[in-house]
Amino acid sequence: MSETKTVRITIDGRSIDAPVGQTVLEAARQHNIDIPSLCYHPGVEAFGACRLCVVEIRKHNWTPDWKQLVTSCLFPVEEGLIVETRSPEVMENRKVVLDLQLARVPNSDVIRQLAAEYGIHDTSYEKREDADDCIMCGLCVRVCDAIGAHAISTLSRGPEKYVDVPNKDACIGCLACALTCPTNAIEYIEEGNMRTIWDKTFEVVLDPVNKKPIATPEQIAHFSKQSGLPEDYFTKSDATRKKETAASFARVMFD
Amino acid sequence: MAKRLFVTPYRCTDCKNCEVACSFVHTKDPRHPALTRVRAYTLKNEVKSVVLCLQCEEAACQMVCPTGALERNPETGAIERTDKCILCKMCTVACPFGNIHFDEQYEEIVKCDTCGGDPACAKVCPTGALVWADEPIPDHKVEEQVEVKPLPWAMTMPAK
Ligand code: FES
Numbered sequence: 001m002s003e004t005k006t007v008r009i010t011i012d013g014r015s016i017d018a019p020v021g022q023t024v025l026e027a028a029r030q031h032n033i034d035i036p037s038l039c040y041h042p043g044v045e046a047f048g049a050c051r052l053c054v055v056e057i058r059k060h061n062w063t064p065d066w067k068q069l070v071t072s073c074l075f076p077v078e079e080g081l082i083v084e085t086r087s088p089e090v091m092e093n094r095k096v097v098l099d100l101q102l103a104r105v106p107n108s109d110v111i112r113q114l115a116a117e118y119g120i121h122d123t124s125y126e127k128r129e130d131a132d133d134c135i136m137c138g139l140c141v142r143v144c145d146a147i148g149a150h151a152i153s154t155l156s157r158g159p160e161k162y163v164d165v166p167n168k169d170a171c172i173g174c175l176a177c178a179l180t181c182p183t184n185a186i187e188y189i190e191e192g193n194m195r196t197i198w199d200k201t202f203e204v205v206l207d208p209v210n211k212k213p214i215a216t217p218e219q220i221a222h223f224s225k226q227s228g229l230p231e232d233y234f235t236k237s238d239a240t241r242k243k244e245t246a247a248s249f250a251r252v253m254f255d
Numbered sequence: 256m257a258k259r260l261f262v263t264p265y266r267c268t269d270c271k272n273c274e275v276a277c278s279f280v281h282t283k284d285p286r287h288p289a290l291t292r293v294r295a296y297t298l299k300n301e302v303k304s305v306v307l308c309l310q311c312e313e314a315a316c317q318m319v320c321p322t323g324a325l326e327r328n329p330e331t332g333a334i335e336r337t338d339k340c341i342l343c344k345m346c347t348v349a350c351p352f353g354n355i356h357f358d359e360q361y362e363e364i365v366k367c368d369t370c371g372g373d374p375a376c377a378k379v380c381p382t383g384a385l386v387w388a389d390e391p392i393p394d395h396k397v398e399e400q401v402e403v404k405p406l407p408w409a410m411t412m413p414a415k
Contacts, residue, residue: 241353
């Protein structure tokens with residue numbers, strides 16, 4: 001294995017060797033140091049939208065009274081970095097963030113629970129009217145981009161900003177956005193072989209044997225395009241394939 | 256040579272010890288067992304067979320994954336699903352053997368990780384259909400080499 005260059009940092013008094021290129025959040029999590037986050041997902045590029053992951057940093061060449069609050073999901077590790085994840089300033093900052101989030105999504109169980117952990121049971125700001133559970137973290141946008149469908153985007157600006165699928169044709173109905181949303185804000189309905197998400201209804205392809213839903217035709221077309229495999233490759237469920245494998249294993253062994 | 260999981264389907268009796276062991280080892284909540292990664296079957300003509308991930312060298316699941324979430328563990332050789340997974344489920348339809356699944360209960364992609372190099376299924380397989388060893392065990396050696404440990408068991412209380 002190739003040697004990766006590491007730097008030595010200190011998180012909450014613990015000395016840690018972290019590979020160059022890692023962020024403070026990743027280094028902390030790798031060593032089981034808990035930093036709360038909402039918009040961070042290890043599979044996609046960090047975005048720094050929710051501000052919940054703030055930590056306090058100092059650098060070795062700074063005068064001792066200098067410190068800075070940074071989003072740990074974006075901040076890269078560097079030699080001699082000193083990180084505090086629970087200093088009074090950090091806790092105060094997180095409280096403000098959660099207080100604001102609670103005003104934005106007062107009905108979200110996830111945010112309510114998180115806020116309660118920081119002693120906030122009601123927001124001190126004005127609650128948003130007709131609030132959905134979206135915290136505008138943009139994770140769905142990044143997830144959809146990673147899949148290559150590029151269907152979701154943020155629209156409008158400032159307090160009016162929202163997420164939507166402007167071009168319904170682009171959505172392949174894979175549900176990845178809904179399943180990864182940190183506040184479960186993206187609703188979808190699955191009924192029999194019908195699936196509805198982002199106001200678009202899909203007729204899901206069913207497995208020929210067990211009649212279980214496999215994927216939407218749009219998903220299959222997209223998967224086929226991405227992988228170079230023919231579309232009819234994707235028309236069986238994993239369960240059916242597995243049983244076929246079992247049968248072919250048995251056949252090989254008996255012959 | 257590192258240990259491998261040797262599958263000998265004709266020794267399988269479809270007793271399902273492996274399935275039970277697998278789902279309990281991977282569960283986070285004892286009330287809801289996880290989806291089993293290994294499956295035993297009784298096929299046509301009472302033929303039995305057992306299947307689990309082959310940890311392919313050029314794995315279709317790995318190749319289609321858009322975030323590189325399926326990583327090979329250099330120590331065990333197993334391909335493991337990491338937290339980079341964004342649940343697009345492309346791998347579940349791409350695997351030609353049907354060995355990677357979406358667990359609806361836990362909303363996560365599951366596949367055999369050889370339990371980190373100590374597979375529970377092989378430990379409870381009473382017939383040597385699944386063996387975790389350096390090399391395959393020939394039929395005439397199975398009985399002396401496969402040590403069967405009893406499963407932990409529980410008893411139900413009859414309803415009054
Ligand atoms: S997790 Fe860092 S800003 Fe959201």
